[in-house]
Amino acid sequence: MEESEFKQLFLKTVHNRDNPYHPLVWINGEPEIGPGTYIGGFSEVNAKGARVVIGRDCDIASFVAINVADSHRRCIGLAEANDNRDIRNGDCVFIGSHCAILGGAVIGHHSVVAAGTVVRAGVIPPFSLVLADGVKPGYYRAEYEAKHGPWQGDDSP
Structure with missing residues (x-):
């Protein structure tokens, strides 16, 4: 089996699409990602x-979730739909491993988000x-x- 055939089969198996970062980076929707940005696996x-x-x-380390959707209110019966809010990261931002960047977050340029941090809505x-x-x-x-x-x-952030 050719490598390209294996890659396509793998991506189909894990319900992912090809991206320029890593086969184990999941990109959903159409995010705008600037040049020179790195996104780690998982x-x-x-x-x-x-x-x-x-x-x-x-530089976005491995095991980072950048997720516009908040489903908790829908899941427990308090809303009909997910609460989806924009996220904006400035230039030259480092996000450490095992972080969650949640809907409504705006992170200013040249900032560092330490490993394991949850960034909620706000500037x-x-x-x-x-x-x-x-x-x-x-x-x-x-x-x-x-x-x-x-x-x-x-x-401005």
Whole structure:
């Protein structure tokens, strides 16, 4: 069996489609993913029902879920449909292993999301360090500016 034939059979077996990242990255819907972005194996980007924008040169580790859909209210009989909300990651964002980025989250450019963190709806400013127990806004700004000079770009997340 040729490698390409095996790959197509494998993707069909695991209900996945080919993508430029890894055969074990699940891409659902049509997310907008910038150039130079890496997505590790066993990660999921679910953009079905809402918009996902991931900037350029991001590093998304393995076992990350970026998911616009929240089904808990539908599942327990309190809603008729999933609650789908947009997600936006700025440029140069690092997301550590075993993170969940939930609908409504906006992560500013040059931010780091530590491993194991759940990012809920809300806006995280650029250059932030996001930990499982909170956000340190602008944590990396001084170090970045010491190396590269004053930030000249847009500071909107």
